[in-house]
Amino acid sequence: MYHHDTQIRVRYAETDQMGYVYYGNYATYFEVARVEAFRHLGYPYKKMEEEGVGMPVLEYQIKYLQPAKYDDLLTIKLAIPEMPKARIRFTYEVTNQHGALINTGETTLVFMNMETGKATRIPAEVNKLLKTYFD
Amino acid sequence: MYHHDTQIRVRYAETDQMGYVYYGNYATYFEVARVEAFRHLGYPYKKMEEEGVGMPVLEYQIKYLQPAKYDDLLTIKLAIPEMPKARIRFTYEVTNQHGALINTGETTLVFMNMETGKATRIPAEVNKLLKTYFD
Amino acid sequence: MYHHDTQIRVRYAETDQMGYVYYGNYATYFEVARVEAFRHLGYPYKKMEEEGVGMPVLEYQIKYLQPAKYDDLLTIKLAIPEMPKARIRFTYEVTNQHGALINTGETTLVFMNMETGKATRIPAEVNKLLKTYFD
Amino acid sequence: MYHHDTQIRVRYAETDQMGYVYYGNYATYFEVARVEAFRHLGYPYKKMEEEGVGMPVLEYQIKYLQPAKYDDLLTIKLAIPEMPKARIRFTYEVTNQHGALINTGETTLVFMNMETGKATRIPAEVNKLLKTYFD
Numbered sequence: 001m002y003h004h005d006t007q008i009r010v011r012y013a014e015t016d017q018m019g020y021v022y023y024g025n026y027a028t029y030f031e032v033a034r035v036e037a038f039r040h041l042g043y044p045y046k047k048m049e050e051e052g053v054g055m056p057v058l059e060y061q062i063k064y065l066q067p068a069k070y071d072d073l074l075t076i077k078l079a080i081p082e083m084p085k086a087r088i089r090f091t092y093e094v095t096n097q098h099g100a101l102i103n104t105g106e107t108t109l110v111f112m113n114m115e116t117g118k119a120t121r122i123p124a125e126v127n128k129l130l131k132t133y134f135d
Numbered sequence: 136m137y138h139h140d141t142q143i144r145v146r147y148a149e150t151d152q153m154g155y156v157y158y159g160n161y162a163t164y165f166e167v168a169r170v171e172a173f174r175h176l177g178y179p180y181k182k183m184e185e186e187g188v189g190m191p192v193l194e195y196q197i198k199y200l201q202p203a204k205y206d207d208l209l210t211i212k213l214a215i216p217e218m219p220k221a222r223i224r225f226t227y228e229v230t231n232q233h234g235a236l237i238n239t240g241e242t243t244l245v246f247m248n249m250e251t252g253k254a255t256r257i258p259a260e261v262n263k264l265l266k267t268y269f270d
Numbered sequence: 271m272y273h274h275d276t277q278i279r280v281r282y283a284e285t286d287q288m289g290y291v292y293y294g295n296y297a298t299y300f301e302v303a304r305v306e307a308f309r310h311l312g313y314p315y316k317k318m319e320e321e322g323v324g325m326p327v328l329e330y331q332i333k334y335l336q337p338a339k340y341d342d343l344l345t346i347k348l349a350i351p352e353m354p355k356a357r358i359r360f361t362y363e364v365t366n367q368h369g370a371l372i373n374t375g376e377t378t379l380v381f382m383n384m385e386t387g388k389a390t391r392i393p394a395e396v397n398k399l400l401k402t403y404f405d
Numbered sequence: 406m407y408h409h410d411t412q413i414r415v416r417y418a419e420t421d422q423m424g425y426v427y428y429g430n431y432a433t434y435f436e437v438a439r440v441e442a443f444r445h446l447g448y449p450y451k452k453m454e455e456e457g458v459g460m461p462v463l464e465y466q467i468k469y470l471q472p473a474k475y476d477d478l479l480t481i482k483l484a485i486p487e488m489p490k491a492r493i494r495f496t497y498e499v500t501n502q503h504g505a506l507i508n509t510g511e512t513t514l515v516f517m518n519m520e521t522g523k524a525t526r527i528p529a530e531v532n533k534l535l536k537t538y539f540d
């Protein structure tokens with residue numbers, strides 16, 4: 001299993017008039033967590049797109065347990081539970097600065113050839129870097 | 136079953152550099168569909184909050200089938216499949232102007248007393264309006 | 271002078287915990303107003319990009335007079351005060367459903383060749399359509 | 406003069422299909438810079454709202470010089486050029502990781518009593534903390 005933690009400070013723009021982080025904004029937080037996880041792995045997502053491979057999201061689900069609030073310092077615990085093939089699954093746990101569990105989520109993405117728009121294999125370099133975490 | 140269709144034009148701000156509607160933005164589209172469904176029912180969501188009842192989201196899931204693109208005119212087909220109690224479930228189907236299915240989603244929300252932050256019953260007036268669709 | 275009015279319903283996602291439309295969201299509303307103004311003129315902005323011309327923003331300013339709130343039905347009064355050349359200036363007045371003036375804004379954009387990233391002339395067809403409003 | 410630098414990593418969600426940071430997103434970046442500047446000063450903005458004082462924006466302007474792009478690491482150089490009274494002016498300079506100037510901006514905010522919605526004086530503690538930078 002590969003895992004990585006990312007911290008995100010809640011912005012004022014991300015709150016709504018209920019005083020909560022708007023429920024749609026966690027998708028952005030999870031994307032930030034994925035990007036930082038790839039950077040930490042040694043293969044920035046930006047590089048992947050430059051080499052012609054994108055990672056659109058196929059499925060996304062989230063269960064909200066408590067609201068996050070303005071200026072909270074959230075920790076996104078990301079995991080890649082299985083060695084990916086054409087698809088890659090990520091799980092997320094969000095906690096706030098008091099250790100309270102805010103929500104849990106999951107996304108499935110696909111490696112896509114950005115020219116053809118078709119699914120492709122996991123890039124060889126990403127495969128190699130990830131494998132060391134699954135032996 | 137209660138259902139209602141809402142049309143949404145994709146904004147430039149909602150695209151990302153892949154040229155797609157960013158995957159996180161559908162949560163906002165679904166919220167717009169819920170709001171328009173309540174307005175059409177005869178009980179605007181704004182009125183509900185003014186009377187002290189909010190509707191935070193407990194669960195959200197979405198499956199992405201095809202990307203939506205800039206300036207697309209999307210139709211959000213919303214349904215309330217069961218008569219709600221403390222919780223209310225909505226399903227969504229998004230199609231574009233060519234009739235292509237873009238994604239399908241589902242959210243579960245709870246009626247919440249906004250003063251206490253605790254779950255409450257469905258407001259009596261909403262209950263009455265919805266019941267006529269479930270007999 | 272060319273002018274066009276666009277109506278926008280404030281989304282829950284666009285509010286912040288002050289209960290106002292977040293101050294950054296008007297840039298999106300103004301973009302929607304520009305897009306609808308071009309559509310009404312007879313030359314959709316989408317077509318312009320498909321023909322290789324984009325319109326990045328060079329300058330933006332806004333004065334906030336009153337807050338807009340959730341579910342408000344705003345009217346964006348857009349004007350193109352002068353016949354554009356390489357640059358095009360838009361002015362905006364936002365009012366709510368009670369006629370109250372919410373804010374006034376202004377943007378200057380440039381016509382850009384999207385391949386070279388350099389400024390270009392106003393597309394001939396846009397020029398022709400706009401000219402009829404400036405004689 | 407008081408000044409403070411904040412670093413912000415561009416998120417995928419913040420790009421548009423032109424491949425640039427959407428022009429409206431800098432308002433959020435500037436808000437983050439203000440919040441971090443107040444935290445660094447010793448008086449978090451969150452505390453100010455908890456004590457009943459908000460800071461709505463009255464005026465905002467920005468000149469775009471170059472686009473920022475996905476994954477750029479931006480530096481927001483914020484300054485408070487004059488000792489504030491009921492109003493407070495901030496200026497901003499955004500540069501990317503190569504030192505290129507991306508844009509320059511300015512906002513004027515007002516201290517507001519959040520119960521009455523009326524302008525109020527700068528909170529005494531903020532006044533004291535800021536004064537040491539203007540002697």
